[in-house]
Amino acid sequence: MATVRPFRALRPTPEAAERVASVPYDVISSAEARELAAGNDLSFLHVIRPEIDLPPGTDEHADEVYAAGRAALDRLASSDDFVQEAEPSLYVYRLEMNGRAQVGIMGLVSAQEYDDDVILKHELTRPDKEDDRLRHILTQEAHAEPVMLTYRAHEDIDDAVAQAMEGEPLFDFRAKDYVQHTIWKMKDPGAVVDAFAEVDNLYVADGHHRSAAASRAAKESGAEGAQHFLAVLFPMEDMEILSYNRAIKDLPAGARKFLQQLEARTGELVETPLAEPEEPGVVGVYLGVEFGWLWMTLPETTRDGIADTLDVARLGEHVLEPLLHITDPRTDENIQFIGGIRGTEELERLVDSDECDVAFAMYPTSPEDLLDVSDEGELMPPKSTWFEPKLRSGLLVHRF
Numbered sequence: 001m002a003t004v005r006p007f008r009a010l011r012p013t014p015e016a017a018e019r020v021a022s023v024p025y026d027v028i029s030s031a032e033a034r035e036l037a038a039g040n041d042l043s044f045l046h047v048i049r050p051e052i053d054l055p056p057g058t059d060e061h062a063d064e065v066y067a068a069g070r071a072a073l074d075r076l077a078s079s080d081d082f083v084q085e086a087e088p089s090l091y092v093y094r095l096e097m098n099g100r101a102q103v104g105i106m107g108l109v110s111a112q113e114y115d116d117d118v119i120l121k122h123e124l125t126r127p128d129k130e131d132d133r134l135r136h137i138l139t140q141e142a143h144a145e146p147v148m149l150t151y152r153a154h155e156d157i158d159d160a161v162a163q164a165m166e167g168e169p170l171f172d173f174r175a176k177d178y179v180q181h182t183i184w185k186m187k188d189p190g191a192v193v194d195a196f197a198e199v200d201n202l203y204v205a206d207g208h209h210r211s212a213a214a215s216r217a218a219k220e221s222g223a224e225g226a227q228h229f230l231a232v233l234f235p236m237e238d239m240e241i242l243s244y245n246r247a248i249k250d251l252p253a254g255a256r257k258f259l260q261q262l263e264a265r266t267g268e269l270v271e272t273p274l275a276e277p278e279e280p281g282v283v284g285v286y287l288g289v290e291f292g293w294l295w296m297t298l299p300e301t302t303r304d305g306i307a308d309t310l311d312v313a314r315l316g317e318h319v320l321e322p323l324l325h326i327t328d329p330r331t332d333e334n335i336q337f338i339g340g341i342r343g344t345e346e347l348e349r350l351v352d353s354d355e356c357d358v359a360f361a362m363y364p365t366s367p368e369d370l371l372d373v374s375d376e377g378e379l380m381p382p383k384s385t386w387f388e389p390k391l392r393s394g395l396l397v398h399r400f
Contacts, residue, residue, distance in 0.1 A: 002196045002197070002199045002200070006090045007228075008086070009085045010082060010398075011170075011396050012083075013080075013081055019042040020081070020394045022392060022394055023390060024048075025049055048144060054068060089185050090107040091107070091170070091183050092161050095180070096182075097388065102240070102389075104232040104235075104238070107230075108230060109229060110227065110228055118201060119149065120375070122384075123384075124330065124382070134217055134220070138217055140399075141399060141400055142397055143400075145207075146230040146231050146393075147206065147232075148234065150203045151235060152199070153235035154235075157195045157235070164185075205387055206385075223400050224400075237367075242387070243276070243386065244339060244365075245362050246320075246336070247355075247356040248357055248358045249355070250357055258287070259287065262296060262323070265299070266296050269296050271292060271293070274295075276361055276363075281314075283362060286344075288351050300314070307380050310381070311365070313381050329383070338350070365380070
């Protein structure tokens with residue numbers, strides 16, 4: 001059974017919400033955050049990217065950065081643009097992008113259930129990134145950004161969500177990326193709490209480092225409020241995963257020799273006007289305008305795990321490892337990962353500008369694959385899933 005708890009949210013007023021809401025900390029660089037927050041003292045980037053308020057070049061992991069994040073959160077919390085809810089509640093969060101909507105429940109989930117594998121993971125985390133998030137959580141005494149979880153749909157949860165959406169929303173605005181963000185406060189969250197008690201597992205979709213850091217914060221803080229962390233939970237049927245593409249900086253043998261090696265490993269490469277593959281098992285290959293886009297069919301895996309059947313794993317097994325000696329994509333500096341939201345145009349730009357020698361356009365991993373891999377206790381290769389649209393940070397904060 002899964003625990004979902006109401007909480008007393010720290011939140012902006014409806015009038016300030018659009019100015020406060022920011023993209024998550026991990027989808028932009030410090031320079032991009034500084035530009036986005038310029039002239040907007042309400043931007044939540046001052047909390048989650050606090051280095052933007054210190055001199056350029058400041059180490060993101062310096063003590064003064066974490067202190068600046070706490071100061072920014074305290075400043076917002078004490079301003080007239082923020083309120084602290086008097087009573088605990090759950091919230092309904094709807095994202096609409098390109099005519100498609102996904103609707104989730106926003107509340108607290110249990111750090112202990114994360115440790116006990118009621119909340120299942122599919123990615124390894126990097127200790128340095130965990131450490132960074134942990135320091136932010138402990139210094140701010142808050143979970144300032146929600147993780148994205150998914151679950152297999154439950155009729156009672158669906159009914160409660162539909163009922164909540166009949167009321168007046170708390171927030172409703174369109175962000176600069178044209179994603180509509182709408183949040184309702186649930187009047188009676190009890191039915192949702194009871195229904196989640198019948199859900200066997202929750203699954204980390206986006207936010208593995210925040211989840212792992214929350215687990216550590218629960219132990220290191222010891223505070224009762226730190227034993228649960230902030231999440232938005234979407235039914236798996238609502239989720240959309242975009243491709244997570246790959247680019248290789250250096251081909252030691254050159255493009256033509258690499259093409260020969262590819263054909264020897266995978267079979268004939270097919271010229272195509274379409275960059276994005278149309279079915280699983282097919283990968284788009286781009287080596288520049290001389291060759292154009294080619295489609296490569298991946299051989300089946302020779303390995304035993306469910307995760308090994310994914311396209312990103314088969315690319316590693318049959319191309320990255322034997323031809324490019326990339327055995328650990330998490331640490332190898334010769335590989336870059338490009339979220340599908342940037343499109344294949346970004347892959348072409350990287351190669352045509354000589355920043356990279358070859359790019360691979362992947363077919364997206366499915367939500368069903370994510371759940372199946374997690375259920376088996378396996379791990380996906382790094383950067384297997386890119387979720388879009390992204391949650392906005394700063395709309396609801398859990399302080400402990």
